Amino acid sequence: MALFKSLAVIGPGLIGSSVLRRACETGLLADQLIAADISPAVLDRVRELKIADLVTNNMAEAAQAECVMLCVPVGAVEATARAVLPSMQPGSILTDVASVRGKLGPTIQALLPAGVDYVPGHPMAGTEHSGPDAGFSTLFENRWCLLVPPEGAHDHAVQKIQKLWELCGARTKILPDDKHDRICAMVSHLPHLLAFTICDTADNLSEEIRAAVLDYAASGFRDFTRIAASDPVMWRDIFIANKDVLLETLDRFVADAQGMAQAIRESDEAAITTRIERGRRIRRTLIENRQA
Amino acid sequence: MALFKSLAVIGPGLIGSSVLRRACETGLLADQLIAADISPAVLDRVRELKIADLVTNNMAEAAQAECVMLCVPVGAVEATARAVLPSMQPGSILTDVASVRGKLGPTIQALLPAGVDYVPGHPMAGTEHSGPDAGFSTLFENRWCLLVPPEGAHDHAVQKIQKLWELCGARTKILPDDKHDRICAMVSHLPHLLAFTICDTADNLSEEIRAAVLDYAASGFRDFTRIAASDPVMWRDIFIANKDVLLETLDRFVADAQGMAQAIRESDEAAITTRIERGRRIRRTLIENRQA
Numbered sequence: 001m002a003l004f005k006s007l008a009v010i011g012p013g014l015i016g017s018s019v020l021r022r023a024c025e026t027g028l029l030a031d032q033l034i035a036a037d038i039s040p041a042v043l044d045r046v047r048e049l050k051i052a053d054l055v056t057n058n059m060a061e062a063a064q065a066e067c068v069m070l071c072v073p074v075g076a077v078e079a080t081a082r083a084v085l086p087s088m089q090p091g092s093i094l095t096d097v098a099s100v101r102g103k104l105g106p107t108i109q110a111l112l113p114a115g116v117d118y119v120p121g122h123p124m125a126g127t128e129h130s131g132p133d134a135g136f137s138t139l140f141e142n143r144w145c146l147l148v149p150p151e152g153a154h155d156h157a158v159q160k161i162q163k164l165w166e167l168c169g170a171r172t173k174i175l176p177d178d179k180h181d182r183i184c185a186m187v188s189h190l191p192h193l194l195a196f197t198i199c200d201t202a203d204n205l206s207e208e209i210r211a212a213v214l215d216y217a218a219s220g221f222r223d224f225t226r227i228a229a230s231d232p233v234m235w236r237d238i239f240i241a242n243k244d245v246l247l248e249t250l251d252r253f254v255a256d257a258q259g260m261a262q263a264i265r266e267s268d269e270a271a272i273t274t275r276i277e278r279g280r281r282i283r284r285t286l287i288e289n290r291q292a
Numbered sequence: 293m294a295l296f297k298s299l300a301v302i303g304p305g306l307i308g309s310s311v312l313r314r315a316c317e318t319g320l321l322a323d324q325l326i327a328a329d330i331s332p333a334v335l336d337r338v339r340e341l342k343i344a345d346l347v348t349n350n351m352a353e354a355a356q357a358e359c360v361m362l363c364v365p366v367g368a369v370e371a372t373a374r375a376v377l378p379s380m381q382p383g384s385i386l387t388d389v390a391s392v393r394g395k396l397g398p399t400i401q402a403l404l405p406a407g408v409d410y411v412p413g414h415p416m417a418g419t420e421h422s423g424p425d426a427g428f429s430t431l432f433e434n435r436w437c438l439l440v441p442p443e444g445a446h447d448h449a450v451q452k453i454q455k456l457w458e459l460c461g462a463r464t465k466i467l468p469d470d471k472h473d474r475i476c477a478m479v480s481h482l483p484h485l486l487a488f489t490i491c492d493t494a495d496n497l498s499e500e501i502r503a504a505v506l507d508y509a510a511s512g513f514r515d516f517t518r519i520a521a522s523d524p525v526m527w528r529d530i531f532i533a534n535k536d537v538l539l540e541t542l543d544r545f546v547a548d549a550q551g552m553a554q555a556i557r558e559s560d561e562a563a564i565t566t567r568i569e570r571g572r573r574i575r576r577t578l579i580e581n582r583q584a
Contacts, residue, residue, distance in 0.1 A: 124508055124510065124511050143510065144507065144508055173507075179500070182501060183501060183504040183505075183508060184508075184511070186493075186494055186497060186501055186504070186505060186513070187494075187504065187505050187508045187509060187511045187512060187513040188508075188511035188512040188513070189512075190490065190493075191490065191511075191512035191513050191515065191516055192512050193549070193552060194486055194490065194516075194549070195512075195515075195571065196552070196567060196568045196570075196571040197545060197548050197549045197552055197567070197571075198482065198483065198486065198545060198571075199570060199571030199572075199573075199574045199575065200548050200552075200567050200570045200571055201478075201482075201541070201544050201545045201548045202478055202479075202574060203570045203571070203573065203574055204544070204548065204570075205478060205544070208471070209474060209475060209478055210574075212475040212478070212479065213475075213478060213479050213574065214574070214577055214578060214581055215436065215465075215581075216416055216436055216475060216476075216479045216480075217479060217578050218416065218435065219416050219476070219479045219480035219483075220479060220480040220481075220483035220484055220487075220519050221478070221479040221480070221483050222578065223483065223487075223515050223516065223518055223519055224483055224486075224515065224516070225571070225574065225575045225578055226515055226575075227512045227515055228568075228571040228572065228574075228575050229572055229575040229576075232564075232565045232568040232569055232572065233565065235564075235568055236561055236564040236565050236568065239556045239564060240556060240559045240561070240564070243556050243557060243559070246556065247553055247556060247557060249493070250549065250553055252493050252496070252497070253489060253490060253493045254546055254549065254550070256489050256492050256493045256496065257485070257486070257489045257542065257546065258546070260485060260488070260489055260492075261539055261542055264531045264532060264535050264538065264539060265535060265539060267532045267535070269528055269532070272524075272527075272528040272531060272532070273524045273525065273528050275488060275489070275492050276488045276520075276524040276527055276528065277524055278488075278491060278492045278495045278496075279487065279488040279489075279490075279491030279492055279495070279517070279520040280491075280520065280521055280524065281491075281495065282491045282494060282495055282502075282505065282506070282517065282520075283491065283517045283518075283520050283521040284521075285506055286506060286509050286514065286517055289506055289507075
């Protein structure tokens with residue numbers, strides 16, 4: 001028996017279409033799969049891909065599902081929740097995949113109709129591609145999905161969303177919103193900001209340096225550019241949604257970089273190697289954890 | 293016939309032992325291979341590896357070779373050159389592999405005995421490992437070697453060093469010293485500085501965040517850590533040797549990062565995406581150039 005009678009994915013892009021593909025392949029997530037979007041082009045493509053039983057632009061219709069998963073951009077989650085919640089059925093669960101939590105948890109919790117639970121999760125998986133064609137059924141395998149249930153979410157609902165992501169191949173962890181946002185600022189948002197910025201700095205230098213960057217990227221620069229290829233609109237929204245924590249983390253980084261600059265300026269060999277050694281320690285632990 | 297009658301590698305670490313391995317394997321670089329070092333442990337290891345015909349701690353003896361290649365750290369190049377040059381023979385060539393040029397070119401050029409040429413090169417290749425065991429004969433294949441002959445170097449000597457690196461599998465380009473150092477600051481030294489620093493920033497945060505970084509590194513952080521595993525002493529010396537250009541490049545980067553921060557603080561969507569788009573453009577060109 002599948003986990004849910006019906007699962008509606010609103011916004012079947014990279015993440016949403018990957019969940020639908022997994023659900024189709026395994027049959028374990030839901031008996032009926034619904035895909036909803038406001039874009040006719042996306043709906044046409046989802047029909048061609050045959051990854052949902054029902055494809056609709058009617059949010060009220062999608063909201064009838066036992067589990068409604070919002071896979072829309074961070075900035076659109078609250079508005080989409082407001083659109084679907086009035087049509088949701090008692091006993092059903094609303095979830096989303098927003099990668100910044102901010103005040104979403106308590107805000108949406110306060111809007112819930114009687115008998116509806118809200119259990120959002122953030123699957124830490126993705127590629128630099130987007131749209132329904134970019135998804136694949138193994139996207140979440142061995143990746144983390146961080147669950148951030150708001151106060152008041154019922155255990156049975158949390159367990160069902162946990163199970164949903166485990167059926168997608170992910171490992172799950174339950175975290176409070178603020179800790180989630182601080183962690184993501186450090187492990188994901190700051191690295192992306194730095195990667196975009198170093199490309200920008202190279203681009204702003206002379207034509208000669210720009211050309212050289214392209215010739216000699218293998219010397220270190222290249223490692224920064226893979227993640228700089230990601231979707232600009234998604235990252236713009238993430239940066240704005242998590243601005244307070246991200247800018248604080250960036251300030252710490254800039255202070256650390258200026259500390260290193262000062263050590264270099266003074267040719268303070270011990271201070272430079274101390275800073276480098278700290279970086280190596282984290283790297284070694286990553287290798288021991290087989291994350292690198 | 294081999295390119296040189298004899299080739300002496302002074303400092304057979306990662307780079308030097310890779311040249312010796314290549315020379316042994318192909319027989320094309322020199323008829324006689326000499327390895328010299330001041331460390332008895334390194335010399336013992338080179339003997340065991342059987343990658344040189346003559347293994348010595350006598351620099352004057354090594355200096356008899358037709359080509360003398362200094363593979364010592366950046367900070368030791370000038371002193372080693374001063375030690376070997378008086379023993380070098382007319383018609384021979386001194387080269388080094390220092391990754392920062394600074395004033396090395398004109399300084400060493402001014403010390404040359406009659407008939408000796410100086411044609412340094414910087415092979416842009418390496419791994420995070422060091423020492424004679426770390427080398428391998430294909431290290432330079434399809435990598436760049438930037439040649440930085442000082443004013444006064446003779447064409448025939450430049451051509452022989454160019455040929456030496458081509459025989460190692462590398463592509464070569466001739467550049468002036470200042471351009472070399474500006475390019476390397478952007479494509480290699482700044483990325484390493486940022487990679488060391490982001491690891492340092494993560495390490496300085498709470499224990500909770502440190503643990504989370506290790507759990508969730510795959511979300512972007514990991515891409516920064518590969519290069520942060522490199523040798524601390526080597527990088528310390530590179531940072532100090534190229535401090536003027538590197539710190540200027542870092543200043544530009546920090547200014548660009550603060551520009552992005554300001555755009556995020558003001559939720560200026562257009563400014564954020566403009567900066568992100570510039571990064572993507574470089575990435576796309578890298579992919580077209582098949583460097584990524």
